[in-house]
Amino acid sequence: MAGSFLDGLALALSWQALLALVAGSLIGVVVGVLPGLGSALGLVMVLPVTFGMPPEAAMAMLVSVYASSIYGGSVSAILINVPGTPQSAATTLDGYPMAQRGDAALALGYATVASVVGGMFSLVLLVVTAPQLARLSLRFGPIEIFALLLFAMTTIAWVSKGSMLKGVIASLIGIFLGLVGSDEMTGMVRFDFGILQLSGGFAMVPLLIGMFALAEVLMQAATMQSARAPSVIAGGFRLAPWPEWRRRWQTFLRSSVIGSFIGILPGAGATAAAYIAYADARRRSPRKDDFGRGEPDGVIASETANNAVSGGAMVPMLALGIPGDGVTAIMLGALTIHGIIPGIYLFRDQGDLVNSIFVLFCFANLLILVVGAAGASLYSKLLRAPMSLLMPTVVLLSFVGAWATRASPFDLLVATLAGVAGYALRLCGFPLSPIVIGFILGRPLEFSLRQGLVLVDQNILGFVQSPIAAVLLALTAALTLQSVISVLREARRSGSDRPERHVD
Amino acid sequence: MLTSALLFLHTFSDRYEFNPLLGDVSTVFFPRIVLVALFVLAAVLTVRGTVRSPDDGEEASGTLDVARLSAVFGAICLSAVILWLAGLVLGGPLVVALTAWTLGYRNPYVLAAVAVILSLLLWAVLGEVAGVSVPRGAIWNWL
Numbered sequence: 098m099a100g101s102f103l104d105g106l107a108l109a110l111s112w113q114a115l116l117a118l119v120a121g122s123l124i125g126v127v128v129g130v131l132p133g134l135g136s137a138l139g140l141v142m143v144l145p146v147t148f149g150m151p152p153e154a155a156m157a158m159l160v161s162v163y164a165s166s167i168y169g170g171s172v173s174a175i176l177i178n179v180p181g182t183p184q185s186a187a188t189t190l191d192g193y194p195m196a197q198r199g200d201a202a203l204a205l206g207y208a209t210v211a212s213v214v215g216g217m218f219s220l221v222l223l224v225v226t227a228p229q230l231a232r233l234s235l236r237f238g239p240i241e242i243f244a245l246l247l248f249a250m251t252t253i254a255w256v257s258k259g260s261m262l263k264g265v266i267a268s269l270i271g272i273f274l275g276l277v278g279s280d281e282m283t284g285m286v287r288f289d290f291g292i293l294q295l296s297g298g299f300a301m302v303p304l305l306i307g308m309f310a311l312a313e314v315l316m317q318a319a320t321m322q323s324a325r326a327p328s329v330i331a332g333g334f335r336l337a338p339w340p341e342w343r344r345r346w347q348t349f350l351r352s353s354v355i356g357s358f359i360g361i362l363p364g365a366g367a368t369a370a371a372y373i374a375y376a377d378a379r380r381r382s383p384r385k386d387d388f389g390r391g392e393p394d395g396v397i398a399s400e401t402a403n404n405a406v407s408g409g410a411m412v413p414m415l416a417l418g419i420p421g422d423g424v425t426a427i428m429l430g431a432l433t434i435h436g437i438i439p440g441i442y443l444f445r446d447q448g449d450l451v452n453s454i455f456v457l458f459c460f461a462n463l464l465i466l467v468v469g470a471a472g473a474s475l476y477s478k479l480l481r482a483p484m485s486l487l488m489p490t491v492v493l494l495s496f497v498g499a500w501a502t503r504a505s506p507f508d509l510l511v512a513t514l515a516g517v518a519g520y521a522l523r524l525c526g527f528p529l530s531p532i533v534i535g536f537i538l539g540r541p542l543e544f545s546l547r548q549g550l551v552l553v554d555q556n557i558l559g560f561v562q563s564p565i566a567a568v569l570l571a572l573t574a575a576l577t578l579q580s581v582i583s584v585l586r587e588a589r590r591s592g593s594d595r596p597e598r599h600v601d
Numbered sequence: 602m603l604t605s606a607l608l609f610l611h612t613f614s615d616r617y618e619f620n621p622l623l624g625d626v627s628t629v630f631f632p633r634i635v636l637v638a639l640f641v642l643a644a645v646l647t648v649r650g651t652v653r654s655p656d657d658g659e660e661a662s663g664t665l666d667v668a669r670l671s672a673v674f675g676a677i678c679l680s681a682v683i684l685w686l687a688g689l690v691l692g693g694p695l696v697v698a699l700t701a702w703t704l705g706y707r708n709p710y711v712l713a714a715v716a717v718i719l720s721l722l723l724w725a726v727l728g729e730v731a732g733v734s735v736p737r738g739a740i741w742n743w744l
Contacts, residue, residue, distance in 0.1 A: 149732040262646055269639045273608075273632065280628045287617070287628060288608065311677060318673035318704060319665045486711070489700035490719060492677060493693055496684050497723055497735055504734040509681040516677065543631040550626050584645070 105452020109460065113154035117147075118457060121161030122464040123472075128162070128181075129169015130476050131487060133317055135182040136166040137530075140427045141305045142494050144434075145501035152435045153453045159431050160454065161461040163424060164216055164407055167367060168465045171208040171400050172476045175201060176330050184367035184403040187375045191388065191395030198391055202333030202473065207393050209469035210336070211349065211400035216462035218353035218401075219360060219408025223415075224455050226361075230416035231444045239548035240560050244569035246542045249363045249419045251573045254531050261580050263527045271535020272542065274299055281544060294507040301430045303499040303508040304536065307515025308529050309423075310495040314488045315520040321484060329480045334473035337393070348378050348394045349401055356402035360409020363421045367406035374402030404465075408458065415439050415451065418541070423530030426537050433537075602643035609636040672703040688738025689728070693720025 108114065121143065128139035139162045147155035170182030175192035188208060195204035237245065250272075254264035277288045278298025289295040352374035359370040378398035379388040388395050410421040411428075418439040420426035432439060437450065444451055499512035519529055553559025561567045612629040619627040680696040687695070697716035706712055728735040 145733055146727060146731055262642060262649070266639065266642050266646065269635055269642065273635050273639065276632050276635070282626075283628050285617070285628045287632065288611070314677065314700075315670060315673060319667075319670040321666065321669070321704065483706060485704035485706035486701055486715060488704055489697040489706075490715075492680055492700045493696050493719060493723065496681060496696070497689060497693075497727065500684070500736050501727070501733045504736075506681075506685045506739070509685055513678055513681050517674070539635075546631060547626045555626075584649075 101448040102452050104449035106456055108153040108449055108453035109456035111153060113151055114157040114457065117150060117154040117158035118161045118460055121158035122165045122461060122468050125162035125165030126169040126468050129166035130172045130181050130479055132173050132179045132181050133313055136163060136424045137309045137427060138313060139166045140424060141309050142498060144302055144431050145498035148501060152437060152450060155435050156454050157457045159428055160457050161464060164461040165465055165468060167404050167407060168212040173480055175204045175208060176332055176477060177480055184371060186368060187371040187399035188396055191392050194391035196330045201330050202335035203337060204396055205332060205334050205473055206336045207396045208400045209466060211397045212404040213462050213466050214349050215353050215356050215401035215404035216407060219357040219405040220458050222357045223408040223411050227412045227416045228444050230412060231441045234417055234441050239545040239552060240563050241565045243545035243549050244566035246538050248569045248573045250538060251576050252363045253534055260526060262584060264531050267527045267531040268535040271532035272539035275536040275539030276543065282547060294505060299511060300502045300508055302502045303512040304515050305427060305533060306495045306499050307512040308519035310491050311512060311516025312519030312523060314491055315516060316523060317484055317488055329477045332473050332477045334470045345394060345397055348397050351377060352398045352401035353405045356405025357409040360406035360421065361412050363419060366422045367403040370406045371399040371403040374398040420534055423533050426533040430537055602640055602647060605636045605639040605643060609633060676700045676703045684736045686738060686740045689720055689724050689735045
C-alpha cells in the first residue's frame with residue numbers, strides 16, 4: 098500500500114507530469130475565465146495534446162484543466178457578472194455585488210480559497226470511497242453492469258438541463274453513434290453505408306470537438322452582439338483576515354459535503370451543487386438579508402460546492418467507469434484513449450497510476466491558489482480580449498485536434514458536421530452531455546446486454562434474478578415511470594393552458 | 602424520427618441476417634431497440650410540439666444574426682478544406698484571419714500577428730515537441 102503510494106508519488110513528481118500540471122492549470126483558468134469556453138471545451142482542446150504524453154502526464158494535464166477551469170469561471174462571474182462556466186453561475190449573485198462595491202480582490206480571494214478547500218475535501222472522499230466502490234464492482238457480472246449502466250444513463254437523462262424527453266433522446270442519439278462501426282462480439286460492420294472510414298466507427302475526439310467547440314463558435318456567431326469586449330471591473334487578489342475565515346468554517350464544510358456528494362450522483366453536476374449549497378448557506382446564515390448584496394458566504398458556498406463536485410464526480414468514473422456528466426465523460430474517453438480502463442482492475446493492476454491521479458488532483462487544487470493569486474491582475478485584461486479574436490483560435494485548435502486523432506480529412510468533416518449538429522441541437526434545447534455519455538457508454542451497454550442474454554439463455558426475466566440488478570432495474574423503471582407521468586401531466590397542463598393563452 | 606425509421610429499416614437488410622455461428626444474439630438486436638426508442642420518443646416530441654409552443658429551454662436568446670452565422674459556418678467549412686490542403690503553417694493563419702473577419706474583427710495588424718504566431722506556436726508545440734500529427738498539407742504531396 099505504502100509502496101504503491103510512493104510509486105504513485107514518484108509518477109506524479111516526474112518532470113513531464115509537473116510540466117503538464119502547470120500548463121493544464123494555466124489553460125484551465127484561461128478557458129474558465131473566458132465566458133463561452135468552459136471545462137468541457139478546455140478538456141476537448143487539450144485532449145489531442147496529450148496523445149504524445151505518458152499516461153501520468155496526460156492525466157496531470159486533464160485533471161488540472163478540469164479543476165482550474167471550474168475555478169476560472171468564478172473570476173468572470175465576479176468581474177463582469179457573467180459566469181465563465183455554468184458551474185459558477187451562483188457566484189455572480191454575491192461575487193459581482195462585492196466587486197461593484199470595490200471588493201473585487203477580496204471576492205477573488207474568497208473564491209480562490211473556497212475552490213481549493215472544496216477540491217481538497219472532495220479529494221479525501223475520492224481517496225476513501227473510490228477503492229471501496231471499485232471493490233464492490235467485483236460482484237458485478239454482465240447483468241449487473243448492464244443494469245448499472247442503464248440506471249446511470251436514465252438518471253443522467255432525467256436530471257439533464259431542459260426537457261427530460263430531450264435528454265433521453267440525446268442519450269439515445271449518443272448510444273446509436275457509438276454503435277456505428279464494427280461489432281465487438283462478431284466483428285461485423287454496422288451502419289457504415291460503404292464508407293471505409295466509418296467501418297472503425299466515429300472517432301471520439303472529432304465528435305467531441307465538433308459538439309462542444311465548433312458548436313460554441315457557431316453559437317457565439319449567432320448571438321454575438323458586437324465585437325466589443327464587455328466592461329470589466331479591475332481584479333486583484335486579497336485574503337480576508339483570519340477571524341473572517343474562522344467564523345465561516347461551517348459554510349466551507351457544509352458546501353464541501355454538498356458538492357462532493359452531488360458530484361457522486363450521475364447527472365446532477367456542479368451547477369446544481371453550487372445553487373443547493375448557496376441556498377443552504379443562505380438559509381442557515383444569520384446574515385440572510387445580505388445574500389445577493391455581496392455576502393462573502395454566498396461566494397464561498399458556491400465556489401466550495403462547485404469545486405467539490407470534481408472529486409465526487411471522479412469516484413464513479415474511476416471506480417465503475419461511469420461518468421457523472423459531460424466533463425467526466427470526456428475524461429473517461431481520454432483515459433480509455435491512453436489505455437486506462439477504470440474499474441477494479443485499474444485499482445488492482447495500476448495502483449501506482451491511481452495513486453498518481455490522487456496526488457496530481459491534490460497538486461492541481463493547490464495550484465489553483467498559486468495561479469489565482471499570481472494571475473489575478475491579468476484576468477481583467479484577458480476578459481477584455483474580444484470574442485471575435487478568441488473564437489478563431491478555437492476553430493484552429495479544433496481542426497488541429499480533430500486531425501491529430503487519425504490524420505484523416507474525414508475527421509475534419511466529422512468535426513464540422515458534429516459542430517453543425519451540436520449547434521442545431523443546442524438551439525432546439527437538447528443537452529449535449531447525454532450525447533457524449535451515451536456515445537461512451539453505448540458499446541459497454543450493448544456488450545453487457547448481449548453477454549447477459551447469453552448467460553440467461555435469452556430469457557430476459559433472468560436479469561431480475563440477480564438482487565443487485567433487480568434493485569437497479571427497479572430504480573430505472575421507477576425513474577422512467579415518474580418521467581412518463583410528469584410528461585403526461587405536463588402535456589395535460591399545457592393543453593388546458595392553451596385556450597387561455599389563445600384568448601390573451 | 603424519419604432518420605431513426607430509415608435506419609431501423611436498414612437493419613433488416615441482408616447483410617445483417619442473423620448467423621448463429623456469429624453468436625446467440627443478432628448484431629442489430631441492440632441497435633433496433635435504440636432506434637425504436639428513438640422513433641417513439643421523437644414521435645412524442647413531435648406530437649408535443651404540435652399541441653404546445655416550444656419552451657423546453659431553447660438556448661436562443663434574443664435575435665439570431667443569421668447573416669453572420671452563415672458567414673462563420675462557411676468560414677468553418679472552408680477552414681477544414683484549407684487546413685487539409687495547405688497544412689497548418691500556411692493554412693493556419695488563413696483560417697484564423699478568415700474566421701475572425703467573418704466574426705467582425707477588423708484590426709488587420711493584430712489579426713495578422715495573432716494568426717501567424719498562433720499557427721507557428723501550434724506547429725512547434727504540437728507537431729515538433731509533443732509529436733502529435735498536425736496537418737502537413739495534401740497539396741504538397743501532389744506537387
